[in-house]
Amino acid sequence: MASVTGRGLTGRPPLRFSTQTLLLQLGVVALVVLLTSAVHGWLTYDRLGREAENQALTLARTVASDPDVRAQVQQISALPGTPPAAELLAGPLMAAAEGARTRTGALFVVITDETGLRLAHPDAERLGERVSTDPSEALAGKEVTTRNTGTLGPSAGAKVPVFAPGSETVVGEVSVGYSTETIGQSLARDVVPIVLTAAGALLVGLLASFLLRRRLQRLTLGLEPEEISTLVHDQVAVLQGVDDGVIGVAADGRISVFNAAAQRLLDQPDLTGTPWAGAPVPDRLHALTRADAAEGDAVELVAGGRVLVASARKALHGREDLGWVVMLRDRTELQQLTRQLDAVGTMSTALRAQRHEFANQLHTIAGFMSIGQHQQARDYLARLAATGPLKFPVDQAELLQDPYLQAFLGAKGVEADERGVTLRLGPETLVRGQVTEPQEVTTVLGNLIDNAVNAAVAGSAPERWVEVEVLDAPGTGADGGTLHIVVGDSGDGLPAAGPDGIGADGAEAVFTEGFTTSERPARAGAGHGLGLALARQLARRRGGDVRVLDPGSPGGPGAVFMATLPGTTAPHQGRPAETAANGTIPSERDNDA
Numbered sequence: 388m389a390s391v392t393g394r395g396l397t398g399r400p401p402l403r404f405s406t407q408t409l410l411l412q413l414g415v416v417a418l419v420v421l422l423t424s425a426v427h428g429w430l431t432y433d434r435l436g437r438e439a440e441n442q443a444l445t446l447a448r449t450v451a452s453d454p455d456v457r458a459q460v461q462q463i464s465a466l467p468g469t470p471p472a473a474e475l476l477a478g479p480l481m482a483a484a485e486g487a488r489t490r491t492g493a494l495f496v497v498i499t500d501e502t503g504l505r506l507a508h509p510d511a512e513r514l515g516e517r518v519s520t521d522p523s524e525a526l527a528g529k530e531v532t533t534r535n536t537g538t539l540g541p542s543a544g545a546k547v548p549v550f551a552p553g554s555e556t557v558v559g560e561v562s563v564g565y566s567t568e569t570i571g572q573s574l575a576r577d578v579v580p581i582v583l584t585a586a587g588a589l590l591v592g593l594l595a596s597f598l599l600r601r602r603l604q605r606l607t608l609g610l611e612p613e614e615i616s617t618l619v620h621d622q623v624a625v626l627q628g629v630d631d632g633v634i635g636v637a638a639d640g641r642i643s644v645f646n647a648a649a650q651r652l653l654d655q656p657d658l659t660g661t662p663w664a665g666a667p668v669p670d671r672l673h674a675l676t677r678a679d680a681a682e683g684d685a686v687e688l689v690a691g692g693r694v695l696v697a698s699a700r701k702a703l704h705g706r707e708d709l710g711w712v713v714m715l716r717d718r719t720e721l722q723q724l725t726r727q728l729d730a731v732g733t734m735s736t737a738l739r740a741q742r743h744e745f746a747n748q749l750h751t752i753a754g755f756m757s758i759g760q761h762q763q764a765r766d767y768l769a770r771l772a773a774t775g776p777l778k779f780p781v782d783q784a785e786l787l788q789d790p791y792l793q794a795f796l797g798a799k800g801v802e803a804d805e806r807g808v809t810l811r812l813g814p815e816t817l818v819r820g821q822v823t824e825p826q827e828v829t830t831v832l833g834n835l836i837d838n839a840v841n842a843a844v845a846g847s848a849p850e851r852w853v854e855v856e857v858l859d860a861p862g863t864g865a866d867g868g869t870l871h872i873v874v875g876d877s878g879d880g881l882p883a884a885g886p887d888g889i890g891a892d893g894a895e896a897v898f899t900e901g902f903t904t905s906e907r908p909a910r911a912g913a914g915h916g917l918g919l920a921l922a923r924q925l926a927r928r929r930g931g932d933v934r935v936l937d938p939g940s941p942g943g944p945g946a947v948f949m950a951t952l953p954g955t956t957a958p959h960q961g962r963p964a965e966t967a968a969n970g971t972i973p974s975e976r977d978n979d980a
Contacts (some may be wrong), residue, residue, distance in 0.1 A: 416592030440532035444545035447563040460559040494566040525560035598636040632715030675699035772833040813856035820956040834918035835874040842878030848943035868956035875947040880939020
């Protein structure tokens with residue numbers, strides 16, 4: 388069945404679509420030329436016939452208006468009979484008719500009496516006989532033109548009545564005709580331009596059809612309609628069914644493909660058909676398709692509040708350049724999971740260290756008890772209860788009443804401590820509510836702290852520290868509260884103004900994708916120059932912002948960043964956390980209350 392379908396009932400492969408189109412065009416061109424030539428030939432033939440009829444009518448009028456002809460016809464019509472053929476042959480009417488026929492080249496000039504009997508005819512044997520065509524209209528006084536076949540063959544002619552001299556009495560008629568064979572000869576002379584024109588039109592049509600066939604093959608890349616239809620279905624199924632963004636840039640610089648995933652990742656409408664150079668996409672995407680760009684290189688960028696990995700490759704079909712294909716992959720969730728995993732790992736390390744501290748504390752209590760120092764044991768336990776069972780290297784952590792922020796900043800404190808940096812909370816810190824958007828808060832706060840730790844480590848100040856101030860402002864209605872975050876460090880500040888620096892006036896440059904002053908990221912696997920850009924996009928998407936309050940100065944203190952995150956906190960629904968009186972972090976039971 389497959390062979391019959393693919394090759395036809397004759398076993399031969401079907402003609403290609405371009406070949407079928409060519410043959411169809413050639414057939415249409417040939418048919419049009421043939422019909423046009425036929426119509427033109429018929430119109431020419433009809434025109435020549437009308438000209439012959441008018442010429443015959445003019446000649447017939449001339450003969451019929453001759454006074455001698457009128458007098459002779461009246462005289463013969465008045466006789467009781469028709470003169471013999473010999474007498475008519477030698478008579479003046481025959482001489483006048485033949486003279487007119489010879490001068491004009493007519494086929495015949497015939498004169499009859501009032502009954503239709505021939506008084507003059509080119510064929511002497513027909514004299515005295517009745518005419519072969521109906522003379523009634525001319526004998527009734529009307530002039531008529533005719534095309535008919537008589538005794539001398541087919542002709543185009545005219546019939547004109549002959550009136551008696553000085554009266555309106557019809558005494559006969561004059562019939563003049565020109566041979567249609569003469570018309571055909573004239574048509575044969577005129578048809579030569581028609582044939583040449585038709586041949587030229589057919590040649591032009593053939594050439595145009597071949598050029599159109601080549602263009603069709605070039606536009607369709609030699610594919611058949613069935614193959615194109617299959618490709619369209621496959622394109623829709625693949626491009627709309629994948630989670631990766633796909634952008635196709637044609638060779639002419641226009642966007643040919645912009646699938647739903649690309650619209651979602653870049654937060655843009657369908658840009659299909661728009662010029663790629665002016666498309667509202669990040670500049671780093673434009674850079675991937677430049678002539679000097681290295682094909683296949685992947686770059687990280689921030690768009691629509693997401694961290695994306697983009698790469699571009701040339702699209703080729705044989706030797707034909709079809710443009711570029713840009714692929715977009717979302718790494719936002721992966722980075723969030725990586726950050727959460729880092730936090731879990733940090734907490735695990737802190738708990739392992741705390742386990743050893745617990746063991747030492749228990750040994751101390753056991754020692755007091757074994758030597759009978761019960762009061763010292765009770766005092767030691769009181770101090771432990773006042774400081775809490777878990778202690779993070781974060782100064783004034785008791786100012787945070789949200790357990791999520793306590794845990795996150797505690798983990799960050801452990802991580803900073805490992806790098807020789809002290810993480811502390813500023814005196815203005817006060818969070819009375821609970822965080823409702825922990826992922827966005829930790830993304831913004833974590834990026835600011837990571838950058839600050841890197842700056843403190845790279846700074847020239849002998850004391851390395853990072854100070855964080857967090858303040859929540861209650862919201863109105865169902866909008867939620869606003870979280871204000873200020874992060875400063877002991878580093879050397881932002882680069883000074885100059886050709887390679889930014890200074891206070893150019894602080895916005897630090898939020899540009901790819902901008903970094905660190906030789907390595909704070910976390911393994913994190914991209915350079917994306918943290919601040921991502922943090923600002925997340926904040927602005929919520930109606931807030933991230934900005935530079937102070938660019939800092941060499942030798943410290945370093946830069947100060949401020950983030951505003953509206954709608955990220957809410958009042959505590961359960962029992963409030965322990966106050967600063969004991970400085971403890973709420974237990975798991977308290978969090979569930």
